Amino acid sequence: MRVLVLTGAGVSAESGIPTFRGKDGYWRNLDPTKLATPEAFARDPQLVWDWYRERRQGIRNARPNAAHEAIARLAHQTEEFLLVTQNVDDLHARAGVAAEKMVQIHGDIFVTRCTRCEFSYPGRGGSPEPPGTCVVQPTNERLRSIAATSERDLNIPTCPKCQAFMRPSVVWFGEQLSQGELLRVEDFLDGGACDVVIVAGTTATFGYIIDWALRGSRDGAELVEVNPEETPLSRFATRLMREPAAIALPRIVDEVLV
Numbered sequence: 553m554r555v556l557v558l559t560g561a562g563v564s565a566e567s568g569i570p571t572f573r574g575k576d577g578y579w580r581n582l583d584p585t586k587l588a589t590p591e592a593f594a595r596d597p598q599l600v601w602d603w604y605r606e607r608r609q610g611i612r613n614a615r616p617n618a619a620h621e622a623i624a625r626l627a628h629q630t631e632e633f634l635l636v637t638q639n640v641d642d643l644h645a646r647a648g649v650a651a652e653k654m655v656q657i658h659g660d661i662f663v664t665r666c667t668r669c670e671f672s673y674p675g676r677g678g679s680p681e682p683p684g685t686c687v688v689q690p691t692n693e694r695l696r697s698i699a700a701t702s703e704r705d706l707n708i709p710t711c712p713k714c715q716a717f718m719r720p721s722v723v724w725f726g727e728q729l730s731q732g733e734l735l736r737v738e739d740f741l742d743g744g745a746c747d748v749v750i751v752a753g754t755t756a757t758f759g760y761i762i763d764w765a766l767r768g769s770r771d772g773a774e775l776v777e778v779n780p781e782e783t784p785l786s787r788f789a790t791r792l793m794r795e796p797a798a799i800a801l802p803r804i805v806d807e808v809l810v
């Protein structure tokens with residue numbers, strides 16, 4: 553049995569992690585699609601870090617739901633399995649999907665990496681903020697003005713190797729996906745057609761999600777879409793489950809594992 557699972561924000565939304573789209577995603581009246589950008593970080597790294605620290609804490613307080621647990625069961629009980637998730641949280645890992653069976657294509661929110669060199673603090677969901685986190689003195693005019701106008705300390709982690717600012721190791725809008733992670737997906741797809749492909753909780757707005765789903769399900773595999781809404785992938789699916797992931801996934805996994 554060879555299985556590919558693709559997941560998106562809808563799977564974590566049922567654990568209370570707000571999605572980027574829609575009112576719930578707004579933070580301090582700011583649009584997350586504008587905060588999760590290299591431009592926003594260059595303009596106001598403190599603001600972007602404040603947002604990510606809150607998101608990290610929200611994720612630490614959340615628990616995997618029935619969808620995460622069903623996918624972990626599938627990962628354990630199939631010979632060849634890959635989960636590709638757009639989610640940067642650690643809920644799939646906490647449900648028990650091993651790192652080697654999972655690709656976080658948009659990065660890992662708990663990893664903090666240098667903006668200049670290769671240094672990073674590894675992410676562990678429950679861990680405290682990295683030790684590099686410290687209050688730094690505003691080093692240039694722009695940051696001094698941020699500190700002055702907002703009357704707040706600059707609290708941005710700096711790299712212990714090169715002193716550059718550090719950032720969350722996630723893929724922001726307008727950035728490239730990691731070549732290493734892309735290769736892991738390609739290797740799996742090259743390894744043979746799947747028996748089942750499940751796409752859950754993603755609006756499939758990124759072309760690569762559709763591409764992987766179609767390549768994984770070549771040669772007649774079942775392509776299951778789990779999403780309460782119609783998506784660009786829906787017309788290719790051989791089975792549509794118009795339900796929340798936490799309802800549909802335990803059922804579809806039971807069927808696959810029969």
Ligand SMILES: [Zn+2]
Pocket residue numbers: 666667668669670671711712713714715716
């Ligand atoms: Zn560095």
